[in-house]
């Protein structure tokens with residue numbers, strides 16, 4: 296009798312495993328529209344320890360907008376002479392910029 300029960304239980308388990316193998320995604324996973332940035336606070340509720348570690352880390356700070364409040368360097372049109380090359384640090388509409396005076400067309404501007 297016990298042996299027969301074991302066989303039935305084994306079959307039921309196999310049936311359950313096969314029954315969960317449906318590869319069709321549920322309809323509620325279909326996106327409503329284009330993906331957009333939801334912000335880091337959206338992750339906090341489920342990832343509290345990771346969020347606390349990330350807050351204030353270089354990973355968080357590196358992705359901040361490059362503004363007067365967040366950038367530590369002096370980008371007020373100052374220059375630095377180094378090995379015969381002059382580099383200019385400036386601020387443009389599109390961010391904080393630096394470039395060699397001899398190749399100012401290659402100036403690099405960063406927004407964050």
Ligand code: HEC
Pocket residue numbers: 333334335337338339340341342
């Ligand atoms: C509703 C809860 C929830 C929210 C909100 C959420 N996550 Fe998760 N996340 C999970 C769960 C559950 C897992 C799977 C954990 C596991 O498998 O151990 C996971 C896994 C991850 C992993 C993989 C971790 C690993 O070790 O492989 C990353 C990375 C991650 N989440 C990032 C994010 C980010 C970034 C956000 C915010 C944009 C976010 N999550 C928001 C629940 C959530």
